[in-house]
Amino acid sequence: MTGLSPSAQRVQDLLDAIGLGHRVVEHQGSTRTSEEAAAAVGCSVAQxxxxxxxxxxxxxxxxxxxASGANRVDEKAVGRLIGERIERADPDFVREATGFAIGGVSPIGHAVxxxxxxxxxxxxxxxxxxAAGTPNAVFRLTPADLASMTGGRVATLRKA
Structure with a gap:
């Protein structure tokens, strides 16, 4: 696939290496917020x-x-799960740790x-x-794909 921005192409290259046929789609408008992304792809905010x-x-x-776009994250629960308190990351930390800007952070391909x-x-x-590397790029996947790609631990994270 050609014509993707460099960050979106980096995510596409990672997806190609995984080999499950996922495709990055870049939209004209923003997919930075859950609401914008849901409107762009025609799904519910929860998806x-x-x-x-x-x-x-x-x-x-x-x-x-x-997290589901419909949920707020319980930061205290996250801290309990990882064994230490967490704090919100500033934009510079996000960029350094992930290689992506806020609003386009992919679940895969992080620098750290x-x-x-x-x-x-x-x-x-x-x-x-x-999200697929930019504030207007996304890719479709299953929850099982997400878990296997990231090695993430599934937990109750929704703020009551």
């Missing part, structure tokens, strides 16, 4: 797998939380391998969509 980067407070390690947690609510869906 958007948003990649959120946090910083583990003691170790400084990146923590990737892949993160700890990965996956929202159990995503696992109940047949199809989900994830």
């Amino acid at each position: 958007i797998a948003k990649s959120l980067i946090f910083r583990a407070r003691e170790t400084g390690r990146p923590v990737l939380v892949v 391998p993160p700890l990965v947690l996956i929202d159990e609510d995503l696992m109940r869906l047949e199809v989900i969509w994830a």
